[in-house]
Amino acid sequence: MIIAADQLSVRYPGVPRRALDGVSLGLAKGELVAVVGPNGSGKTTLLQTLLGVVAHESGTVTVNGKPVRDWRRPELARVIGVVTQREEPAFSLTVRESVFLGRYPHLGPVAPPRPQDWAAVEQALQRADVIRLADRRIDTLSGGEWQRTRVARALAQEPEALVLDEPTAALDVRHEMEVFELIRELVATGLGAIVVTHHLNLAARYADRMLLLEEGRVAAEGRPDAVLTEAVVARVFDWPVAVIPWTDGAPQVVPLRPVEKRR
Amino acid sequence: MSSRGFWLGAGILAAFAVGIFAGAVSLRPAEVWQGLVNPASPSASIVRELRVPRVLLAFAVGGSLAVCGGALQAMIRNPLADPYLLGLSGGSGLGAVVAISLGGSGRLSVPLAAFAGATLAIALVYRLSLVEGRRMDVRVLLLAGVVVGAFAVAVMSAVIALSDSSQLRNAFLWLLGGFGGASWQGLGTFTLYAILPLALLFANARALDLLALGEDSAQHLGVELERTKRVVYLSTGLLTAVGVATCGIIGFVGLVIPHAVRRLWGPLHRTLLPITFVVGGAFLVLADALARTVVRPLELPVGVITALVGVPLFALLLRRTLA
Numbered sequence: 001m002i003i004a005a006d007q008l009s010v011r012y013p014g015v016p017r018r019a020l021d022g023v024s025l026g027l028a029k030g031e032l033v034a035v036v037g038p039n040g041s042g043k044t045t046l047l048q049t050l051l052g053v054v055a056h057e058s059g060t061v062t063v064n065g066k067p068v069r070d071w072r073r074p075e076l077a078r079v080i081g082v083v084t085q086r087e088e089p090a091f092s093l094t095v096r097e098s099v100f101l102g103r104y105p106h107l108g109p110v111a112p113p114r115p116q117d118w119a120a121v122e123q124a125l126q127r128a129d130v131i132r133l134a135d136r137r138i139d140t141l142s143g144g145e146w147q148r149t150r151v152a153r154a155l156a157q158e159p160e161a162l163v164l165d166e167p168t169a170a171l172d173v174r175h176e177m178e179v180f181e182l183i184r185e186l187v188a189t190g191l192g193a194i195v196v197t198h199h200l201n202l203a204a205r206y207a208d209r210m211l212l213l214e215e216g217r218v219a220a221e222g223r224p225d226a227v228l229t230e231a232v233v234a235r236v237f238d239w240p241v242a243v244i245p246w247t248d249g250a251p252q253v254v255p256l257r258p259v260e261k262r263r
Numbered sequence: 264m265s266s267r268g269f270w271l272g273a274g275i276l277a278a279f280a281v282g283i284f285a286g287a288v289s290l291r292p293a294e295v296w297q298g299l300v301n302p303a304s305p306s307a308s309i310v311r312e313l314r315v316p317r318v319l320l321a322f323a324v325g326g327s328l329a330v331c332g333g334a335l336q337a338m339i340r341n342p343l344a345d346p347y348l349l350g351l352s353g354g355s356g357l358g359a360v361v362a363i364s365l366g367g368s369g370r371l372s373v374p375l376a377a378f379a380g381a382t383l384a385i386a387l388v389y390r391l392s393l394v395e396g397r398r399m400d401v402r403v404l405l406l407a408g409v410v411v412g413a414f415a416v417a418v419m420s421a422v423i424a425l426s427d428s429s430q431l432r433n434a435f436l437w438l439l440g441g442f443g444g445a446s447w448q449g450l451g452t453f454t455l456y457a458i459l460p461l462a463l464l465f466a467n468a469r470a471l472d473l474l475a476l477g478e479d480s481a482q483h484l485g486v487e488l489e490r491t492k493r494v495v496y497l498s499t500g501l502l503t504a505v506g507v508a509t510c511g512i513i514g515f516v517g518l519v520i521p522h523a524v525r526r527l528w529g530p531l532h533r534t535l536l537p538i539t540f541v542v543g544g545a546f547l548v549l550a551d552a553l554a555r556t557v558v559r560p561l562e563l564p565v566g567v568i569t570a571l572v573g574v575p576l577f578a579l580l581l582r583r584t585l586a
Binding site for chain 2: 013051053072073074076077078080081082084087088089090091092093097101102104105107109110153157
């Protein structure tokens with residue numbers, strides 16, 4: 001297990017209800033886990049707790065067997081690459097410079113970059129398919145190109161796992177698919193990945209396992225067809241749905257209009 | 264060496280030359296040269312004891328202010344950040360005015376009081392910026408700087424209103440900054456205090472690149488967030504306070520120079536900070552040379568020159584950036 005969380009509970013100061021309540025989650029190499037759930041169900045809190053940014057009240061989180069809060073930040077950054085929900089850099093860099101920032105956990109404060117650092121940057125640019133954009137300034141990129149650039153930066157960290165918080169928010173169909181295809185390809189090379197997403201249907205097709213959160217608790221966990229059942233999805237999201245299998249067997253959720261009868 | 268590097272080197276040498284040739288007493292180039300190489304020549308005392316330490320001090324202070332501005336702009340993620348925004352100018356001004364109104368005029372008491380005032384302001388702003396869980400919030404830092412500065416200015420105005428008017432001009436001129444009192448000793452003292460904070464800022468150059476992305480991303484890319492923010496804030500604060508104690512408040516160097524350098528050399532701080540230092544240094548050497556010569560034999564406060572040059576330059580950069 002790269003990341004292992006057991007019975008995690010988190011409480012924010014001044015809020016009576018726990019933001020997370022007894023959540024367990026494991027991530028192994030070569031595995032893609034999707035975390036889904038309604039707004040405010042604790043998805044981002046879960047990620048931040050797994051990454052040691054938010055302190056947990058009880059339970060354990062370990063990364064490669066060591067409690068996450070005991071990791072020094074540069075060391076943790078060599079194991080887990082993160083693509084946060086939003087990022088607005090203060091200054092405009094080129095794509096290559098931007099990806100080079102992913103090498104910082106491997107570099108000291110002053111020493112110049114070594115040849116293997118530049119090699120890792122070039123490889124990351126290629127794997128995330130942004131090599132042809134390498135000299136473009138980031139403020140000229142489209143939303144999808146910027147997301148792929150940030151994935152490339154995380155890859156330049158040479159991590160064992162990626163954590164992505166809504167990587168396809170505000171992207172159109174093609175860019176959405178490109179990002180999920182990219183993540184799946186990376187997972188096939190042995191990386192572990194946790195993806196928080198609102199796209200139940202894409203999650204169902206790309207993820208090995210899903211974790212459905214409801215008000216800080218686990219509503220369902222396991223293979224997509226075990227998690228996305230009509231009864232559970234309708235209850236958690238408080239909206240009637242139909243669930244039908246796609247040709248590859250992945251369950252696909254169709255929200256129903258109020259005039260449509262439940263089948 | 265790239266052509267930009269060549270012009271940079273040439274520009275700095277030219278600034279030094281202008282700085283050494285300019286002054287209240289007109290010296291011909293040959294006399295300046297004689298003064299530099301021959302300690303027995305008639306011009307030696309002016310060149311060696313006044314102009315050279317003055318130029319070097321202006322260079323060191325200008326470079327330090329510019330580096331502070333560059334570092335703060337990255338940490339606060341605001342290209343308008345300036346070391347004086349953090350309440351320092353108010354605090355140091357208050358210290359200096361109190362010392363002057365109490366009859367202090369010595370070369371030591373006013374700078375010391377200014378340094379004490381600035382340090383107090385830094386400490387207060389620092390304390391205010393720590394929010395729940397002793398996390399430093401850079402947005403609060405900026406606001407705290409503004410209010411602490413405003414409060415200090417209010418107290419300073421009260422002191423001025425109640426004090427003897429003949430002393431006011433001194434206080435006012437001192438606040439606007441100048442290198443009239445520059446000496447080898449002053450240069451030595453400044454260097455002694457500036458070395459550690461400068462070294463700390465240079466050592467955090469890569470962390471500053473990441474902070475400019477935002478604190479979340481910086482942390483996930485390996486920055487020890489709280490420690491880094493504290494080191495950067497306290498280093499810039501102390502460095503600026505030492506600068507104020509040395510030569511008063513000189514604005515706009517910290518705001519304009521990092522901007523201009525970023526446009527030419529990009530925003531990565533391992534390159535940006537050293538170049539910002541030498542460009543800021545050269546800029547202040549030239550500004551000081553202007554201050555000494557435009558109304559010769561009088562001197563303008565150098566802070567007036569940096570504002571007169573800096574404001575239009577900044578407006579131009581701003582328009583170019585937005586265009």
